[in-house]
Structure formats: C-alpha cells, structure tokens
Amino acid sequence: MKKLVLGADGGATKSHIAIFDEKGNCVGTSTYGPLNHEAMDGSYGELEERLGELLPRVVQNAGASISDIAYAVFGLAGVDTDAQQVLISKMTHKLGFKNQIMCNDAFLGVPAGCPDCVGICAINGTGFKLAAVDHSGTAVQACGLGSLTDDHGGGRWYGFRAASSVYNELFKMATPTIMKDVLFKMLDITRKEDYIEVFTDKFNAGKIDTIALNSIAFNAAKQGDAVAIGILEDSAIEYAGAISRLILDMDFPVEKAVHVTLAGSVFVKQKVTLLHESIKKRVDDMLAAHSHKGHTVEYSRLDAPPVAGAVIWAAQKAGLDIEMSAIKAGLKAAGM
Secondary structure, rough: OOEEEEEEEOOOOOEEEEEEEEOOOEEEEEEOOOOOOHHOHHHHHHHHHHHHHHHHHHHHHOOOOOOHEEEEEEEEOOOHHHHHHHHHHHHHHHOOOOOEEOOOHHHHHHHHHOOHHHHEEEEEEEOEEEEOOOOOEEEEEOOOOOOOOOOOOOOHHHHHHHHHHHHHHHHOOOOOOOOOHHHHHHHHHOOOOHHHHHHHHHOOOOOOOOOHHHHHHHHHHHHOOHHHHHHHHHHHHHHHHHHHHHHHOOOOOOOOOOOEEEEHHHHHEEEEEEHHHHHHHHHHHHHHHHHOOOOOEEEEEOOOOHHHHHHHHHHHHOOOOOOHHHHHHHHHHHHO
C-alpha cells in the first residue's frame, strides 16, 4: 500500500487539491471551482456531489486509491461552526478518508506559514479572518462574519471607508482629505453633486477596480493624510485586538515566541506597510498590558499557496518527514 497525503484548499471561486508521497514528490493535483457550500445553489447537497465526483477522480489520476491516503486535510471556506465541521466531515468520511482534518480554509495559513504548524494566521484579503493552532493542538477561528463580528478590514472595506470619508467631507463638514481629489479623478468628475450617482453607477457596472479603490487609503496615509491614517489605525486596532486575544486565551506560553502569518492580498501584496507596522506595535502594547512579561511575537507574510499548508499539516499528522521546500517546489511545477 502506498503512503500518501492529500491537501485541499476549497474556496468560494477556486479550489486546489494536491497529493504527495512519503518522499515529498507531488503525484497529483487539481484546480477546481467552488468548494464552499455557501457559493452553491444546492448548498450542502451540491457540495457532497462535487466532493464525491472530484476527490476519487483526483486520487485515481494520481495512480492511487483513497485507502492509500494516510492523512487528508480539507480546508474549506464555509466551515465556520462545529456543526458544519461535523456535517461536511461525514461527506469525506463516507468517501473513505478515515484519517482527516476538516476545517475552515483560514487555518491553512498556520501550517503554511508557521513553524511546526503552530501559530496564528491573520487574513486580510477577500475577508477579515483569523485562525490559530496552539501548542496543545487546539484550533480556534475568529472574526470573518462581517458586521456581526465588527470586522474592520478585508475586501472592499478600505476602499469604502475612503469613499465614505470623502462623502463626509463633501456633505457632513468632516475633516478634508487628499483622497477627495484622487477619487474625483478616478470618477472623472469635478462637482460634488455628481459624486454619489457616478460612484454607484460605475461601481455597480464593475468599472471601479477594488484593489485600486483600497489603495487610495494606503497611498494617502503614506503621504501623511490624517483621515487615511485614521482608517488604517482603525483596522490595526481590530486586527491587533483579535491577535492579542488569541495569544492570551490559547496555549501560547510566554517563554515561546508566537508566530503570526499575515495572509491575503492586502497583507501580502500591499506595498505600503503602515498597517502592518501599526498592528505589530499595538499587539506589543496590548500583550504588555495584560501579561507580566509579555510575549515575543514574530511575523511573516505568507509566501506559499494555502494548499501547501494542508499538505504539510497532513504530512505531520501522518508522521511523514516532508520539507515545505519540497511541497512548494512540487506545487510550483504543477502550476499552483
């Protein structure tokens, strides 16, 4: 019998599956569509159908059978509660995956970026999400439910805060900001009376790039704009509070450095690092205020595809000594 590990990163638009052998060779991959039940008309029933079609096929294409999978880690968007974890785990278990972890895809950033698969992943991309795995193996996720969890970051948040700040200047006597001129140029307007109509028309028509809109706040903050700096500080407070709460509540001993991986397009691709720097300072201040000695926190930006985290986590659980460098190389060769 072969001894293989399988990792899956299932998102709302695209998913990656990878299979590696005990020597660290990539023996099978697949790029697929959504594996988030929330993005499917058929919800859980459709997800079960897709998993039942996809997983056996990927394993078979790797020249193996599901019984050859020593361990599998499935990180799927939409696995947000214990009930969902149990329900979706049953789907893959019925397919024959006996040794497995089913979790939210946010958790994959921990093994993908943190030594020994222990630490915290803070995501600032499509959404605002944190996931942590501590030294006792306890896994906890936080935030990610929008207004319910009062998330200040992710997706369009920075761009819409920039846009609302300009509106406040125009119509509420709020503090002036250089972001007004940038947005007026982006919208090709000169009169404040045109602001809302043109913005909503262009946004609804897909003519406003979300990344460019988000960057307005970051670039203005770099130039010293007080309103833009306030936007980034607001976000930093929320991220720092969530990171600090996880460190204090979970099994992260003071004597051991806590590793935090920053993931998602805003954290990874944004060249203006004022937000990153503010988060680090605020975390240090919060921990110092609540801990006698204070924790040492180390940071890195995620430099591997999340599916790599699923593979390395599965390898660790299966007792296989596979290096992350081999996994990255195998995924890169496969076009992931």
